[in-house]
Structure formats: C-alpha cells, structure tokens
Amino acid sequence: MNETTEPLLAADEPQAVTVYNAGGTSPLVLVADHAGNRLPRALGTLGLPASELQRHIAWDIGIAGVAHSLADALDAVLVRQNYSRLVIDCNRPPQSPASTPEISELTAIPGNIGLSAAARTARERDIFRPYHRAIEQELDRRQKADPAAALIALHSFTPVFKGNARAMHAAVLYHRDPSLAHRLLSLLRREQGLIAGDNEPYFVSDATDFTIPVHGERRGLRHVLLEIRQDLIAEPPGQRKWAALLARLLPEAYRQTTM
Numbered sequence: 001m002n003e004t005t006e007p008l009l010a011a012d013e014p015q016a017v018t019v020y021n022a023g024g025t026s027p028l029v030l031v032a033d034h035a036g037n038r039l040p041r042a043l044g045t046l047g048l049p050a051s052e053l054q055r056h057i058a059w060d061i062g063i064a065g066v067a068h069s070l071a072d073a074l075d076a077v078l079v080r081q082n083y084s085r086l087v088i089d090c091n092r093p094p095q096s097p098a099s100t101p102e103i104s105e106l107t108a109i110p111g112n113i114g115l116s117a118a119a120r121t122a123r124e125r126d127i128f129r130p131y132h133r134a135i136e137q138e139l140d141r142r143q144k145a146d147p148a149a150a151l152i153a154l155h156s157f158t159p160v161f162k163g164n165a166r167a168m169h170a171a172v173l174y175h176r177d178p179s180l181a182h183r184l185l186s187l188l189r190r191e192q193g194l195i196a197g198d199n200e201p202y203f204v205s206d207a208t209d210f211t212i213p214v215h216g217e218r219r220g221l222r223h224v225l226l227e228i229r230q231d232l233i234a235e236p237p238g239q240r241k242w243a244a245l246l247a248r249l250l251p252e253a254y255r256q257t258t259m
Contacts, residue, residue: 008040008126017131018080019138020068026076027146028250031135032067032154033091033211034060036082040126046086047110056158057104058084062233063156069243070154074251077138081131086112088123090131091153091211098208099124105162135215143219150180150222150254153211156230157201169232171197173225175204176217181224184253191245202227222257 009016037059039046045053052058064080071078081090086109092099100120102113142149159166170188174181188196204212204225216223226246233239 006122008042008122010041013040014038014082015130016081016083016127017134018078018082019134020078020080021071021075022077024071024075024077026074026251027142027149028074028076028152028254029135029138029142029149030067030071030074030076030078030152030154031211031215032060032063032078032080033131034085034089034155035064035067035080037084038082039084039087043087043111046112048086048107052107053084053086055107056156056230057107058086060154060156061158061230062235062239063154063228065236065239066156066228066233066243066246067154069240070246070250073243073247076152077142079131079134079138081127083127088127090128091155091209093207093210094120094124094128096207099128132210132214135211139215139219139221143221148222148258150257151212151216151219151224152250153216153223153225155225155227156233157227159229159231161201166201166229168195168197168200169229170194171200171202171227173199173202173204173212173227174223175206175209175212177223180222180253180257183256184224184226184249187249187253197227222254224253 037053067078089099100112172181172185185196185198188194206213212223212225228242233242
C-alpha cells in the first residue's frame with residue numbers, strides 16, 4: 001500500500017466532516033474539533049481496547065449532542081469532526097507531536113508509535129484538511145453574507161485529569177482577542193451556582209491550537225473556545241440543558257461585542 005496516495009477512508013466509511021444545518025442564518029458559526037470517536041478501518045483499533053475509545057483521550061464526551069441542540073436552537077451552522085483525535089487531533093498544528101500522540105494522558109497509543117511520514121501525511125490529507133476546508137468554506141460564505149460573523153469552538157473537558165479534580169463547570173479560552181470570551185464569561189458567572197474558568201484548564205496558543213488562531217484570529221473574527229465539564233453533558237438531558245443555556249447567553253455576549 002502506498003500510504004501517500006491510497007485513501008485512508010474507504011468509500012463506504014463516513015466522511016471526515018459533517019456540516020449540519022447548512023444555510024443556518026445565525027451569525028454564530030459552531031465548530032466541534034473533537035466531536036467524534038470513529039477510527040478508520042485501515043487503522044484497526046490503534047492497538048487499544050474499545051473501552052479506551054469511550055474516554056476523553058479519544059473525543060470530547062457529550063459535545064456532539066450539545067453542538068447539535070445548540071445549532072437547532074440558534075439556527076446556526078455546525079461543522080463537526082467525525083473521527084477520533086487519536087487518529088489526528090484537528091485542533092493541533094499538524095507538525096506538533098500532539099497531532100498524532102504516542103501517549104495521551106497516561107495511556108500509550110500503540111498505533112501511533114513510530115508513524116512514518118507517509119502515514120502522518122495520509123491522516124492530515126484525509127481527516128484534518130477536509131475538516132478545516134469545510135470551516136474555511138463556511139466562514140467564506142458566512143462573511144460574504146454577514147461580515148460580523150463569529151466563530152464558536154465547542155469542547156468538553158474531563159472532571160479529573162491525572163488525578164486532579166476540576167471544580168469548574170465550564171470555561172472560556174482565547175489568545176490575542178478576549179472580547180467575546182470575556183463577555184460570555186461575565187454572563188456565565190451570573191448564573192447561580194455556576195463556576196466558570198478564565199483560560200483554564202487550558203489556554204489557546206499558536207503552538208497548541210489550530211482552529212482559533214487560524215480561523216478566528218487570522219480572519220479577525222470574534223471568537224471563543226468554550227469548554228464544558230464532561231460529566232455535566234455525558235447524557236442527553238445535560239446536553240439539552242447546556243444547549244439551552246448557551247442559546248440564551250451566546251447571542252447576548254455576541255450582541256455586546258457589536259454595540
């Protein structure tokens with residue numbers, strides 16, 4: 001098999017990216033970098049038991065349900081990734097070691113150890129690029145219709161990371177432009193009993209992130225990366241609850257940036 005030319009995905013496998021509610025009218029464009037946990041058949045199981053693919057190391061648990069419900073509530077376009085971040089992380093620069101991790105948290109990923117340049121190229125070509133091309137095309141379309149479009153990247157985080165519990169319920173992340181993030185943070189913190197973090201438990205940077213720096217900052221769009229704790233959205237009722245909350249707060253935060 002010539003790994004540089006043979007498709008990674010078979011013709012009967014799902015595409016790398018799904019554009020949901022195409023043509024949605026909201027100026028808020030939703031993206032979900034880690035929404036899926038599929039593996040291409042050509043990669044087998046990456047040497048992992050099925051249970052590992054249900055963990056945070058494989059995807060952002062619950063975020064697909066939140067994203068779809070939120071897209072419906074806002075009439076917003078959602079661009080979502082369908083394959084596991086263990087194949088290639090679509091929110092990491094492809095040249096980063098974290099793009100195809102050999103170890104995630106404390107778990108070794110046998111199928112990622114010693115990857116050839118050709119194998120990395122195939123994953124970037126067939127998973128990473130189609131996803132980001134879909135975002136580019138949607139933002140191009142959206143900006144022509146409404147120059148004031150905003151990019152909302154939806155993620156979830158694990159309640160316990162390497163033995164450390166995280167008390168916050170949600171967080172906003174950003175890099176050079178905190179305008180939309182800080183307005184959303186202020187609104188989140190007004191919600192009774194809700195603990196919201198500011199650039200934690202992660203933060204955005206050019207070295208560690210791709211979606212916000214490339215699609216948000218370079219275009220000069222308003223943007224925010226929103227993290228929600230996974231135990232709050234692991235099941236459909238929690239997903240609907242958070243989608244309803246964000247459907248109320250995100251448009252208000254966006255409105256405040258346009259005043």
